[in-house]
Amino acid sequence: MSDNLDQFHQSGDPQGERRVRRDAQPLPIADAADDHVEELVPGYVLGALEPNEQQLVEFHIQFCPRCAGLVDRDLRTVGALALSVPAAAPPFDAKIALFSRVSQSDKARNAATATMTTQKPSATTEQTLPRSTPSAVSIGTATAAAPVAAAQRSGWSRFGAFASVPLLAALMFTGVWGYNLNKELQTQDSAMSELQAQVSNFGAGGSTVQLSPGRGMPQAEGKLVLGADERAGMLQLDLNSDSAAGDYAIWVVQDGSLVPAGEVQVGADGTGAAQFTLAQPFSDYESIRILPVDSTGKNAVVLTSEYQGLGGTGSELDALP
Amino acid sequence: MPDHGETNQTNLTEASDAALIGLAATGDARALEVIYDRYSGVVFSFSLRLVGDRQLAEEVLQEVFFRAWQQGGNFSAQRGSLVTWLLSITHNLSIDEIRKRNRRPQKADSDEPELLLSGLQDQGQSVEDEVWIGSLRGTIGEALRELPASQREAIEMAYFQGLTQREIAEALGEPLGTIKTRMRLGLLKLREALGESGVGPS
């Protein structure tokens, strides 16, 4: 949103917010005013009153069902005027931008909590991410993270321009992504078709793997969301540290060796997310580890699956080089 | 998502506006999406007509539906249709943008939106309206054409250009009372032409 609209939003109720959203119930005042405002109603519904007149109407119709009814009636008429304009199709980006913002809202977050729990858990653990994590993560791959993070900080205002496959895939995980969108994405060009593949993959029954903190970052939290084929996945993490920003490497462990699987960029707030694709299904590997990019030592591990199932055991960390 | 079954989806796409906004108010983004699919076209078209700038119209579009998402609980079906509510928010946000712009110095070749009547004919873009919207568009166009020019002008300057009654009176060199009368009579005639059924799916 532009600064203008933000200011608009913060400056209190715009005229029509009040006029269409006033409390429905009229107060039991016998006669709120002998001076009805019906002569102001046409100017009011057309948005053509002076501020003081507008306030007068808005106040009056809270108490006067008669004038409120006139306002509602004339709003229907001007609503027809609004529909008379030439039709123009909104760009698809606008829908993505809206639902990105929706998925970030507190309301979506609360609704998503229930949805997330319906996903098949692959690891048995009591650990869960903080409720705010799905919206707080800085989403993107190593290459896409910077502009997307910038878009997040600016309130998603120009978000559509930064729409990326990993970001959109991540939005799926909030549980509020519309299903018509999935279909519509099929008709979009470019990277959207790749997203569609991701979406189908996850929609068909993904799984979640909770990660445990390693020695390098005892307070870290994170999880993997895996697609149905267990090869495409998303990593979300929160290192719970404001001094851990930087690039981290994703490794999978195969036959006791570390195999690179991608990178994730952690922002100044300690959160990050990245998409990755594995050569083999995740369950073919022994475990996954997240490490600072310049380190492979076991004492530097910030997150791992090794303490909780999926081929990993607590002792494995010590056994590895 | 696994729990988004086809049946559920079918039910949503066939649900009434009031039911959908009620669901959206409880945090169901799928309901919001159905609402968006129904009305994003009219909201965007209206805002574009008002602000005359696609980028700005997109921002208004997003804000309108985000407010519907956050404040849908304030919608009351007894007082009017959902699309009336959405268009009212659209108008408020768009007019606010117009007035901000009008306070800034104008370029000489400023591309103000043309008056409504010259743009009345459908541009034939492939926008799939709800059937009743297409029908209403024809009715309102006819009603507008039958208005006395002075009444149409007053309504257009207010509703589509964001001018206040006082500003219109000054611009036209007419008494304020005359402008108010033209608006009142113009709205009356439009309302009669449309019938009391109002705006919205029956």
Ligand SMILES: [Zn+2]
């Ligand atoms: Zn009254």
